[in-house]
Amino acid sequence: MAPEYIIDGLFSTKSDVYSFGVLVLEIVSGKRNRAFSHRDHHFSLLGHAWTFFNEEQWLDIVDACMKESINLPEVKRSIHVGLLCVQRSPEDRPSMSEVHMMLSSEWALPQPKKPGFFTERDLVGESSSSTNSNNKGLSISKFSVSEVDPR
Template sequence: MPLCSGYMAPEYAMDGLFSTKSDVFSFGVLVLEIVSGKKNRGFYNSDHELNLLGYAWKLWREGKGTELLDKSMGDVCSVHEVLRCLHVGLLCVQERGEDRPTMTSVVLMLSSESASLPQPKLPGFCMGWNPNETDSSSSKHDESFTVNQVTVTMLNAR
């Protein structure tokens, strides 16, 4: 099962709980996609272990955030602005909704270069999934599909 939900917040994907912080998560994914020029769905680092969120988090923790920058941007943007966007994006995609900023705070963080930002925590859904890999149970069979038996019970009133 993939652990990458695209734009869906972890609390919504796992428990069906939606809040204003769910939208913040989606916005954070968009920010990271814009900075990197890559989509969260279908992105895999070279080891196929991390999706875009996990890869951005890894680079941030290693102090290599500029490596996430879309190469087609070249020298068009300021490194400081890119790192700030990455920082805000990571704050938005934190696993726990209560750790994410409000959208009002996000706008202030993006528009003010002088405001200090808190350190982000682990993002939600940061593990990758390689669709070309098969699990051990499916590799034991030569079939490329399975047939499930379904029983339907009809209840009739007396």
């Protein structure tokens, strides 16, 4: 989901563009954004793709099963367009008609900005002080839940 929808509840056609960008990056990488993990960092798939793309290591984003049979310029362009679609601010994202033009032409593309939700995640069990080996990544809450019944 687009950052503006999660934070402010605002939805627009640019929210759909964001979702399209996530989908493009998931297809190219062969990984799901929600379940993505990497041994060297805790970025989401979007942060991972943006970091590697900016370091010009964009081929490391591509699913290993696809690397032998891909059209390199098309895949690089797809990653680039996907990153333009997931930029944090809706105003920075292209419209879907612009996305279509970007994917079907060879004109120069602007440099993408950081995607929404770029921050590193703190994965449960790796740095939590409330976790021990018996909990296997679960934390224990000391709060109780009370149901309130109207009179």
